[in-house]
Amino acid sequence: MTTTFDADHIFAALADATRRDIVLRALSGHEGVAELAGHYPMSFAAVQKHVAVLERAGLVTKERTGRRKVVCTNIEGLRLARGLLDEYEALWRGRIDRMTDLITRSKEIDA
Amino acid sequence: MTTTFDADHIFAALADATRRDIVLRALSGHEGVAELAGHYPMSFAAVQKHVAVLERAGLVTKERTGRRKVVCTNIEGLRLARGLLDEYEALWRGRIDRMTDLITRSKEIDA
DNA sequence: CATTGATACAACCGTATGGTTGTATCAATG
DNA sequence: CATTGATACAACCATACGGTTGTATCAATG
Numbered sequence: 001m002t003t004t005f006d007a008d009h010i011f012a013a014l015a016d017a018t019r020r021d022i023v024l025r026a027l028s029g030h031e032g033v034a035e036l037a038g039h040y041p042m043s044f045a046a047v048q049k050h051v052a053v054l055e056r057a058g059l060v061t062k063e064r065t066g067r068r069k070v071v072c073t074n075i076e077g078l079r080l081a082r083g084l085l086d087e088y089e090a091l092w093r094g095r096i097d098r099m100t101d102l103i104t105r106s107k108e109i110d111a
Numbered sequence: 112m113t114t115t116f117d118a119d120h121i122f123a124a125l126a127d128a129t130r131r132d133i134v135l136r137a138l139s140g141h142e143g144v145a146e147l148a149g150h151y152p153m154s155f156a157a158v159q160k161h162v163a164v165l166e167r168a169g170l171v172t173k174e175r176t177g178r179r180k181v182v183c184t185n186i187e188g189l190r191l192a193r194g195l196l197d198e199y200e201a202l203w204r205g206r207i208d209r210m211t212d213l214i215t216r217s218k219e220i221d222a
Numbered sequence: 223c224a225t226t227g228a229t230a231c232a233a234c235c236g237t238a239t240g241g242t243t244g245t246a247t248c249a250a251t252g
Numbered sequence: 253c254a255t256t257g258a259t260a261c262a263a264c265c266a267t268a269c270g271g272t273t274g275t276a277t278c279a280a281t282g
Binding site (some may be wrong): 143144145155157159163173177178179180 | 256257258259260261
Binding site for chain 3 (some may be wrong): 015032033045046052062066067068069099
């Protein structure tokens with residue numbers, strides 16, 4: 001699977017409430033790291049690290065605007081994440097369908 | 112958010128290729144921990160731990176069958192995970208829609 | 223060009239995670 | 253009931269992670 005590496009990073013990035021919240025906040029794309037940091041009970045550097053994790057996962061980008069750097073949720077990244085989840089859901093659903101199919105058939109055999 | 116705790120565990124559980132593979136394999140629900148362990152280049156105990164993580168996240172269950180314990184993907188858990196993702200997608204999409212709406216309007220103003 | 227505001231980075235700490243090996247439990251079976 | 257097969261659990265190790273503080277960079281501004 002070529003997307004395994006990314007899936008690791010994406011799911012790991014989403015496995016933290018602070019980071020999920022940052023993704024939401026960064027959708028409007030108007031807050032710098034400092035403003036974001038203001039919303040959470042932790043240091044500026046900690047939030048900075050969270051943003052870095054999201055960046056590495058391709059979920060947000062940073063755009064320089066004057067002396068600030070605005071954090072923007074990367075729609076492409078989100079779509080990719082969503083695509084991964086869809087793939088998995090398809091696989092899951094596929095297997096579930098085949099399972100229920102098997103079950104149905106075995107019931108027919110039983111009858 | 113009441114589901115935050117679960118989201119942490121679920122995303123974290125999915126952030127590992129081995130565990131994602133176990134979820135897929137366990138959908139057919141006929142392999143014990145030992146059989147599962149056979150597929151991966153690691154010890155039995157390591158796979159056992161991975162299964163434990165998935166179990167804690169509510170993604171699989173173990174059912175005793177004779178002397179074996181069969182690992183079964185928990186469809187309910189999967190649906191819950193899927194639900195979480197849907198919620199997030201809805202939020203994301205909502206914000207995206209509002210964003211594109213804003214962009215469209217500002218373009219109209221520009222024109 | 224010195225200062226200030228905003229971000230980046232490095233070092234450090236405690237704890238969690240992914241892996242190992244070894245031992246204990248527990249159910250089937252001779 | 254001793255043995256064997258399958259799972260569970262505990263101790264340990266290395267590394268990653270989430271947090272801290274302190275220092276460095278870098279762009280605007282007086």
